[in-house]
Amino acid sequence: MIPEPAADVRDVRVAAAGTTLVDGLTLTVGVGERWGVVGPSGAGKSLTAAAVAGLLPPGTAATGSVRVGGTELVGASESALASVRGRGVALVAQDSAVALHPLLTIGRQLAGPLRRHQGLDRAAARARVAELLTEVDLPPELARARPAQLSGGQRQRVALAGALACRPRLLVADEPTAALDPPVARALLDRLDRSLTATGTALLMVTHDLGVLAAVCEHVVVLAGGRVVESGPVPEVLAAPEHEVTRALVDAARLSVPEVRA
Numbered sequence: 410m411i412p413e414p415a416a417d418v419r420d421v422r423v424a425a426a427g428t429t430l431v432d433g434l435t436l437t438v439g440v441g442e443r444w445g446v447v448g449p450s451g452a453g454k455s456l457t458a459a460a461v462a463g464l465l466p467p468g469t470a471a472t473g474s475v476r477v478g479g480t481e482l483v484g485a486s487e488s489a490l491a492s493v494r495g496r497g498v499a500l501v502a503q504d505s506a507v508a509l510h511p512l513l514t515i516g517r518q519l520a521g522p523l524r525r526h527q528g529l530d531r532a533a534a535r536a537r538v539a540e541l542l543t544e545v546d547l548p549p550e551l552a553r554a555r556p557a558q559l560s561g562g563q564r565q566r567v568a569l570a571g572a573l574a575c576r577p578r579l580l581v582a583d584e585p586t587a588a589l590d591p592p593v594a595r596a597l598l599d600r601l602d603r604s605l606t607a608t609g610t611a612l613l614m615v616t617h618d619l620g621v622l623a624a625v626c627e628h629v630v631v632l633a634g635g636r637v638v639e640s641g642p643v644p645e646v647l648a649a650p651e652h653e654v655t656r657a658l659v660d661a662a663r664l665s666v667p668e669v670r671a
């Protein structure tokens with residue numbers, strides 16, 4: 410039997426106040442596959458990520474179909490969405506670290522979803538939090554710290570640990586390293602890479618950085634004006650871009666990112 414893909418996205422349209430912002434989005438993310446989403450500013454990358462994660466911002470609405478591990482997210486009730494979050498799909502965003510509660514310890518924040526989604530008791534959740542922190546190369550003692558006591562890179566690692574805590578089928582990552590310095594960003598991506606491999610989690614990652622795309626993803630979709638204009642294996646698309654938008658992105662990257670120079 411062919412396994413359910415991590416995400417099966419069919420003809421998704423996202424609109425706000427009657428304006429179509431993403432249109433005709435169709436994409437299949439196979440089990441454990443890593444997809445990148447690139448495109449110019451305003452192309453619809455973040456809304457695409459949000460639609461696939463079932464977390465569209467207020468005022469926007471989707472039609473079409475987004476199935477994660479066989480569960481339909483478009484039009485799903487809050488309780489149905491809540492049951493898919495964590496184990497089906499998890500989101501880590503550029504500002505995920507900001508979303509940490511300033512007054513709660515890291516340990517309590519990581520333990521919450523483990524207790525809710527996996528039914529762990531207090532002691533089991535505490536042990537799992539220590540494991541999760543170790544998995545993202547943070548000392549387990551950080552469980553007792555509050556977010557303000559951590560660096561930006563450490564906070565983003567905590568966000569990643571939280572997103573991967575329930576071993577989701579799919580991690581949606583929206584510019585997860587955009588707010589980090591290059592060495593800290595590289596370390597986080599390296600960590601992400603190892604965690605995805607260890608858990609078999611698939612990835613859909615928005616990035617504006619073709620170097621990051623090439624380092625992390627196997628497949629790419631290029632968006633422009635809310636539509637997919639090109640998609641395929643990353644090496645092929647970067648080596649021989651077919652659409653003018655992709656060519657412009659590759660040309661811009663050649664000027665600024667040594668790794669993708671021809």
Ligand SMILES: Nc1ncnc2c1ncn2[C@@H]1O[C@H](COP(=O)(O)OP(=O)(O)OP(=O)(O)O)[C@@H](O)[C@H]1O
Binds near residue numbers: 450
């Ligand atoms: N909540 C919203 N309500 C109305 N319009 C929105 C909303 N969010 C985004 N948009 C609009 O939808 C379009 C796509 O936005 P989106 O944030 O997905 O683009 P993006 O490709 O991620 O851009 P960037 O690279 O600049 O972050 C833009 O024109 C944006 O102004």
